[in-house]
Amino acid sequence: MAKYNLHGRKFVSTGNEKGLSNEDTIFHYFQDGQVITGKYKGGAIAEGFLVGKQTADDELELLFHCITTGNELRAGQSKGKITAATNGQLYLSFNWNWLNGDNSGGLSFYKEVEQV
Template sequence: MEIPFSQISERLNNRRFMIADNIHGLSDAGTIFHYHVEGNAISGTYQGGLIRMGNLVGRVTGPDTIELLYQCLTRDGEILAGWSRGMVGVDLAGRTTLTFIWGWLSGATGGESNHVELVE
């Protein structure tokens, strides 16, 4: 489902997301992402599972698209960084969804991931 450009902030700002599926990634169902949006600028943090702590910055690139750079420190003490391009959607239950294609800046194999909004 496509959402208007102006609604990306509404769909992401101060909302939390969990991993629904992550092919080849370190993030899992225990990793929680918390996003903030100001204008077309996106920032956030994430942690849980294999991720001790992580940050992300990005921008809105279209009516339902975003791009992000991220970095994290794993529970094993490894520092990693990568990029992602994502689509913002809405599922049948009305929760915001994020679908990403991503890769590591080191050149290691990337993958795809799907996130779903945590509703409390």
């Protein structure tokens, strides 16, 4: 059993260098064992999906793709870290890059939001 499990947890961006997601983008994760899936939308993202795996207690790798509100298809990959505050709230940080378009990349940071 992994130290952290993302199943059913939702996150918003707190910083996203060169990325499309922002504080209006909600990421909803699902996890079964090491397998991670998810969906995201909001802000510049009309619809997005991700799939990946937890590679260590506090590490994950993801592939993601989306269609923007400007009707552009984008796809990327990332490697991330999971950390927790003393209250149990999870935080994610990613080093990522696009697999299409300009192939640029950056760093992004996310915090868990309370379930509504």
